[in-house]
Amino acid sequence: MRIRDTYADGINLSNGTRNSRVFNSSFRTTGDDALAVWANPYVKDRTVDIAHDNHFVNNTIQLPWRANGIAIYGGYDNSIENNLIYDTANYPGIMLATDHDPLPFSGTTLIANNGLYRTGGAFWNEDQEFGAITLFPATRDIVGVTIRDTDIVDSTYDGIQFKNGGGNMPNVAITNSADGTIVIQPGSQFVINGG
16 A cells, blocks of 8 residues: 555554554655554543554655654553654654543554664754654553563654653663663653663
8 A cells, every 4th residue: 555645644553443454564754743653531431442553564654755764642451563664754753642632552562673764853843852753641641661672763853752741651671772862851761771
């Protein structure tokens, strides 16, 4: 599948989407997130209709002109694996965040074996700077995150950024991630293994 030149997201898995996979696809010049999971709180049953077990695998993303290469907003057991992300204009290559008021993160969120090239950037009149990978607990905690075996090359700002918000990021595990600076802000607890 190829998606080109959209005004908004390429694909946004929302409204309780679960057990879904987007793979072997190409996204270029999306106007918002190329790929997103949003655990939308405006569902019939919040205990059942929560985004989970969604996977973005083996995709290529180039030049999103607004927002992220790949984003996950809440839910559980979602993953971002084996993707190549190039040249984000102003947001991260990969973002985990709790803005947009999602249902909570729980379980595990895996970011593994990705390549991020010239990602991150500045937005809102350069009032916000984003790393290649950014975790942003804007309204609630982001839990259960593992980032491993990832290449970050020539990021605009930080390699991996832990951004301040209204929540915390307990026990983030980072393993075998190459290149880029890791920036930690208050409210973060993490484990780093490898180099």
